[in-house]
Amino acid sequence: MSKKDFDVIVVGAGFAGMYTLYRLRKMGLTAKAFETGSDVGGTWYWNRYPGARVDVESMQYSYQFDNALQQEWEWSQRYSPQPEILRYARHVAERYDLRRDIQFNTRVTSAHFEDAAGIWAVTTDDGKTTRADFFVTAVGCLSSFNKPDIPGLDDFKGNTYFTGSWPHEPVDFTGQEVAVIGTGSTAMQSSPEIAKQAKNVTLFQRTPNYSIPSHNGPQDPEYVAYVKANYPRLRAEAKQVYGGVLDDFGEREGKSTPPEVMEKELQRRWERGGLTFLGGYTDSMYDKATNEFAAEFVRKKIRSIVKDPETAELLCPTNEIGVKRICVDTGYFQIFNRDNVHLKDIRNTPIDRIVQNGIQRGGVVQEFDSIVYATGFDAFTGSYLRMDIRGRDGVALKDHWEAGPRNYIGMAITGFPNMFTVTGPLSPSVFTNMLPSIEMSVEWITDAIGHVRDRDCELIEATPEAEDEWVRHCDEVARPSLRYHADCWYLGSNIPGKPRVFMPYNAGLPAYARKCDEVVANDYKGFAMS
DSSP states (O other): OOOOSEEEEEEOOSHHHHHHHHHHHHTTOOEEEEOSSSSSOTHHHHOOOTTOBOSSOTTTSSOOSOHHHHHHOOOSBSSOBHHHHHHHHHHHHHHTTOGGGEEOSOOEEEEEEETTTTEEEEEETTSOEEEEEEEEEOOOSSOSBOOOOOTTGGGOOSEEEEGGGOOSSOOOOTTOEEEEEOOSHHHHHHHHHHHHHOSEEEEEESSOOOEEEOOOOBOOHHHHHHHHHTHHHHHHHHTTSTTSOOOOOOOBOGGGSOHHHHHHHHHHHHHHOSGGGGGGBTTTTTOHHHHHHHHHHHHHHHHHHOSSHHHHHHHSOOSOTTSSOOEEESSTGGGGGSTTEEEEETTTSOEEEEETTEEEETTEEEEOSEEEEOOOBOTTTHHHHTSEEEOGGGOBHHHHTTTSOOOBTTTBOTTOTTEEETTOTTSSGGGSOHHHHHHHHHHHHHHHHHHHHHTTOOOEEEOHHHHHHHHHHHHHHHTTSGGGGSOSGGGTTTSTTOOOOOOSOTTOHHHHHHHHHHHHHTTSTTEEEO
């Protein structure tokens, strides 16, 4: 019979993996985390592209499990840039001495449940196998970057960059002809910075996106003092909000509001900036007329910012606003007024292929020194399916998820005992402030592990009936939303051949927390323990 090396194996050393290690150590359990990168930080370790920054206010996008940590850390900006968030992650690792339980530069290639022994055997790319009672994946929702299927992608002789896996040394675009493929969030953040250096920047756009100005700037000392003095109350209030982000959310429907009142409210939110732009009305994501009013408001803003009418219209989205995650930018639309920034429409005239010296489109080659691929992620499931994860009787996770991800309360999978997923598919995850969601998920998982041990049990596993019911419930709460019918990465439609399943839990963080609490209150209803 195989012997275990640790109580728990964790995959990932981002904010989720670090907090998991912290909790497990507090419980007196032994744990080992494997991390592909050379340091902590997860998303903020890999996404180093110019202009990368958080889109939730920094004072809220931070851990809350230790008040001393909250009080001592100082954020320099309203929306902190990637280097500062990475410094914060490193500070946390040092403060709690977490690195001694993390093996860096190590990729997990497989994780197999050994039926006879009832433990997990995790193999890494160094050829070693490590065994543990429990297997926790903290791999993130947006950590598997999408390499687009463009003919000739590897033929280019110039510099190639992916925003999701950016070089660790600075990249200098001075004097270069630069192509940026994609106009989602990473392109909106990086392009203004690249345009400051490059001779010319050409953006290749398939689908225009909505973006709200961040109005980023230095932190207001008075605001910081207020938040730090009231953190317990503010954190508790945030947990009662759909997205876990504090704001003055409206309580009335847009369809019953006079247009001039709606216009004034949208203008107020535009001037403040940020992700909660649609928070003024409860039906923004459910009523097409309310949504279209907000969408046209933003289109008018784009037309007022971008001087060339033809370019402005190309930048105006035609889909509903918010059905894809709204972007938050710093001067994105303004760059199209620069002489060195150009926009190409690849929906009507697609890219033919990448060639040695540039990009061929419509039979014509445009030469470039560098190509930046801002082409998004294989969201939610990509990082799981790149590992060979097998549960009972050798059943592969990719087969269990053949028709799309399935689990119970976003954290446990039928047929995969003692395996937990932190902010996995079918949890609120990307619809929320990720830090509170991570903390809630980690606390629930570690409490469940403690419960199993306290009951002198060895295994905990979601029942098929509970998993089926959760999948149905997730679909039911998503179906009325305008998001449910959108063509976006929430449904995996950005990845060819990926099953179309609505992957985030759409009822919000408070509803999700109640569901998870009910499971515990009913003696872990939906789980079998043995």
